Amino acid sequence: MTLERLNVPVKTVPSAERIRSIEAALAARDGVARTVVNPSLGSVVIDYDPARTRVGALVEAIRDLGLTPGVARVRLAVKGMTCASCVTAVERALIETPGVVSATVNPTSAQADIVYEPRVVEFEGLQRAIEASGYEAGEVPAASDEAIDGQERERNQEHRLLMHKFWFAAAISLPVMIFSYADLIPGLREWMPMGSAERRVVWALLGVFTLPVMLWSGSQFYTGMWAALKHRSANMHTLIASGITAAFLYSVVAVAFPQWFPKQALAEVFWDVSVVVVALVVLGMALEVKAKGRTSEAIKKLIRLQAKTARVLREDQELDVPVEEVLVDEEVLVRPGEKIPVDGVVIKGSSSVDESMITGESIPVEKHQGNEVIGATLNKTGSFTFRATKVGKDTALANIIRIVQDAQGSKAPIQRVVDQVAGYFVPTVMILAVLAFVAWYDVGPDPRIVYATIVLVTTLIIACPCALGLATPTSLTVGIGKAAESGVLIRSGDALQTAKRLKAIVLDKTGTITQGKPALTDVVPSASFREDEVLILAASLERSSEHPLAEAIVKGAGERGVALTEAEGFTAIPGHGVSGRVDGRDVMLGNATLMKARGVDISSLSADWEHLAEAGKTPMYLACDGTAAGLVAVADIVKPDSMSGIEALRKMGLEVIMLTGDNRRTAEAIGRELGIDRVLSEVLPQDKAHEVQKLQLEGKIVAMVGDGINDAPALAQANVGMAIGTGTDVAIEASDVTLITGSLKGVVTAMEISRATMRNVYQNLFGAFIYNTLGIPLAMGLLYPYFGLLLSPLIAAAAMAFSSVTVITNANRLRYYQPQGGRV
Amino acid sequence: MTSDRWIVTVLGLLLVTFIIWFFWLKREKGTRAATTSGGYQEAMILVKGGYTPDVIVVEHGKPVRLNFRREEVAVCSETVLFPDFGKSQLLPTGKTVAIEFLPDKPGEYEFSCQMGMLRGKLIVE
Numbered sequence: 048m049t050l051e052r053l054n055v056p057v058k059t060v061p062s063a064e065r066i067r068s069i070e071a072a073l074a075a076r077d078g079v080a081r082t083v084v085n086p087s088l089g090s091v092v093i094d095y096d097p098a099r100t101r102v103g104a105l106v107e108a109i110r111d112l113g114l115t116p117g118v119a120r121v122r123l124a125v126k127g128m129t130c131a132s133c134v135t136a137v138e139r140a141l142i143e144t145p146g147v148v149s150a151t152v153n154p155t156s157a158q159a160d161i162v163y164e165p166r167v168v169e170f171e172g173l174q175r176a177i178e179a180s181g182y183e184a185g186e187v188p189a190a191s192d193e194a195i196d197g198q199e200r201e202r203n204q205e206h207r208l209l210m211h212k213f214w215f216a217a218a219i220s221l222p223v224m225i226f227s228y229a230d231l232i233p234g235l236r237e238w239m240p241m242g243s244a245e246r247r248v249v250w251a252l253l254g255v256f257t258l259p260v261m262l263w264s265g266s267q268f269y270t271g272m273w274a275a276l277k278h279r280s281a282n283m284h285t286l287i288a289s290g291i292t293a294a295f296l297y298s299v300v301a302v303a304f305p306q307w308f309p310k311q312a313l314a315e316v317f318w319d320v321s322v323v324v325v326a327l328v329v330l331g332m333a334l335e336v337k338a339k340g341r342t343s344e345a346i347k348k349l350i351r352l353q354a355k356t357a358r359v360l361r362e363d364q365e366l367d368v369p370v371e372e373v374l375v376d377e378e379v380l381v382r383p384g385e386k387i388p389v390d391g392v393v394i395k396g397s398s399s400v401d402e403s404m405i406t407g408e409s410i411p412v413e414k415h416q417g418n419e420v421i422g423a424t425l426n427k428t429g430s431f432t433f434r435a436t437k438v439g440k441d442t443a444l445a446n447i448i449r450i451v452q453d454a455q456g457s458k459a460p461i462q463r464v465v466d467q468v469a470g471y472f473v474p475t476v477m478i479l480a481v482l483a484f485v486a487w488y489d490v491g492p493d494p495r496i497v498y499a500t501i502v503l504v505t506t507l508i509i510a511c512p513c514a515l516g517l518a519t520p521t522s523l524t525v526g527i528g529k530a531a532e533s534g535v536l537i538r539s540g541d542a543l544q545t546a547k548r549l550k551a552i553v554l555d556k557t558g559t560i561t562q563g564k565p566a567l568t569d570v571v572p573s574a575s576f577r578e579d580e581v582l583i584l585a586a587s588l589e590r591s592s593e594h595p596l597a598e599a600i601v602k603g604a605g606e607r608g609v610a611l612t613e614a615e616g617f618t619a620i621p622g623h624g625v626s627g628r629v630d631g632r633d634v635m636l637g638n639a640t641l642m643k644a645r646g647v648d649i650s651s652l653s654a655d656w657e658h659l660a661e662a663g664k665t666p667m668y669l670a671c672d673g674t675a676a677g678l679v680a681v682a683d684i685v686k687p688d689s690m691s692g693i694e695a696l697r698k699m700g701l702e703v704i705m706l707t708g709d710n711r712r713t714a715e716a717i718g719r720e721l722g723i724d725r726v727l728s729e730v731l732p733q734d735k736a737h738e739v740q741k742l743q744l745e746g747k748i749v750a751m752v753g754d755g756i757n758d759a760p761a762l763a764q765a766n767v768g769m770a771i772g773t774g775t776d777v778a779i780e781a782s783d784v785t786l787i788t789g790s791l792k793g794v795v796t797a798m799e800i801s802r803a804t805m806r807n808v809y810q811n812l813f814g815a816f817i818y819n820t821l822g823i824p825l826a827m828g829l830l831y832p833y834f835g836l837l838l839s840p841l842i843a844a845a846a847m848a849f850s851s852v853t854v855i856t857n858a859n860r861l862r863y864y865q866p867q868g869g870r871v
Numbered sequence: 872m873t874s875d876r877w878i879v880t881v882l883g884l885l886l887v888t889f890i891i892w893f894f895w896l897k898r899e900k901g902t903r904a905a906t907t908s909g910g911y912q913e914a915m916i917l918v919k920g921g922y923t924p925d926v927i928v929v930e931h932g933k934p935v936r937l938n939f940r941r942e943e944v945a946v947c948s949e950t951v952l953f954p955d956f957g958k959s960q961l962l963p964t965g966k967t968v969a970i971e972f973l974p975d976k977p978g979e980y981e982f983s984c985q986m987g988m989l990r991g992k993l994i995v996e
Binding site: 204271335457466471520 | 919
């Protein structure tokens, strides 16, 4: 009996008592010789007899014990399958491969969906298994890529088909136009005069040519109309189809039964109307398909950002694996110039990383041990190893794509109004067309039947429900995509429309305006000390402390380039400060209470202390051998671009309000410095939402900017909640807008894009509305009694075809919009 | 008025009445979603020039899974939206795509394509 070893990674490490029971439960299974659960590696090792049990069964057993085995899923394209039995053969070959948990082969898509243990069998092993069973295995493009490519392929097919239909209709329309207007052409006029047999034959022939144009080039109008009629609804296709059919039928009657008409002049044909309308509208639809494809350019760019492979470290070996196979907690290597495959934390090495594709921030970011890296960003200079923290659907990029897709599909409130109108639009146009026909027939000038028919057809054709329906969604799609490119995730059309109407914007101070972390700001020596001496003493002493303030002092000293020494006898005095010996001197750092308790005279420094405290900083006294040596102050410093961001927001006409827990004097000092309109100070964290509500009660539409965790209730209370992103955590539920950059510049960008997008939406809606309200009465001939103005159905067709193209083109203009990002 | 005018007028008005009756005065009898063993209320919806069926009746408080299958290439019906549930979904031609959500309040919720040309209604009881 030969035993094989299976090493299954598990996601959660069980407790010690559980380990024993798990080991026992697994070992009791048939074919299992030995089981070891290794909590430090997070894996279950099983020695088993392959003749008596299978890997899949063991993995299932592990799952049944409440553990989550770290399995990966991959899809492979299988070529050469011709029959149903091939499917079974491939499936069996895969399932019998050690490490494969399950395999399903879909014969229609010719793809195998395989769940397997990446540590047992490699990607190549799976390919080999398929090939061994007599078929070819190939890579399937990543799921998202595939969807995008499929969509693109569909669009291209649709476009090609429509263009063929257009060229066919255009080719037929040439002779049809010439012979329909024979009376205007010398030579033809004489050859086929009105009422002659020649004319009748030619016109009948034209009718024969017209029929395939209507039935093939215009087939989508009829199928579209029929499909809608089955639901007792009507759409653009209904209008076009009834328009061209009316013109066609009139012509058929005119040729077949000219004697039915009281005068010969009335027995006219409108073949030209049918053919040219089909040609123009089909051309418009083809252009629309192309233009609509461009509106989702941004999301395609995002999807294509995804890295294809990753270099992981498995059992001390570097392995190139598809990015889908990377497991959480695996170590991943990245070399200069490579894409970082998934999200993670740097554990070794350092580099600078270009994160612009995700955050919109163009300056590369330095990454050291402990820093977060985002998947799909570009490693520039150094090599490093990182531990994967988020893979597959959980990565920042995957979340961004999902959020953008959802948002692009969402509706702005204004769209709901349009939807209401759209429901009544087409039947209303049909009623108007019928009424216009009746009116022209009853009281119109002669030849009444001709005018009435023209008016009916023109009215049906000029109305364009598409322009109205497309106006909002196309702009939203482009605008939200544009925002995502700049590192701003707008979650819904609702947020976008509200953002445009904002009156006030509340900024949480800590973490939004400021870094959210203390930093060393001031060192004030007393008379007998030098500045660097004070800093050396304070920082050397604080080196042993883990307090965030201490860290800020040590880091500040490092940045100022002073050399630190070792401290002895370090003692922390909770709530007061620290003490110890540095260079043989007794050093204390802390508050006034500590100094007074130890009999240190601090009166010479108290004025400076007051001054620093007033500016919102945290000053600490330093005493050396019983005398006051100086002050060291730390503060949560303002982000470099906060000031320009606030200025830009004010220029947009927003009231900028700062929300902070600081005392009033401090808060107001900072507020003045930054040019903030209003400061809400001494606000307890749990009262933030209430403060936002109070502002809303003043009748303001309020945006709140804060972090997604502590400020969640306030973000939810605000009309628009904007969450400052923290690294890879982009899916912040409470927010309407997520700013990946974590800077106020993102708020400005969000506002600018919202405004530009809504402006675009209004332009589109206005255009579509004006077009229809002017076009339809014109087509009905309302201006005829006054100005003798009547629209030709051919002009109406051109106008209709290009009105929806215009709407989409206008939306696509947004793609070139450049947010100023707070540059003033 | 001459007799032909009378005929045209009467026919026109009849046509208008027909349009109003046909498009606006339709009664809706929805299709009730079937409850599966998994506890989902499921319904299959064909997307082709419209949604078939276009009125779906479900009970509130139970998860709903609607399987959309789009059998046309027209770009119009490419996306289906459930604005009230914040859902939007691309529907690739020839593939069945499931949309899941939990309606917790009774009422009538519309769903539509991105342009609002194709419409359907979800009645939650």
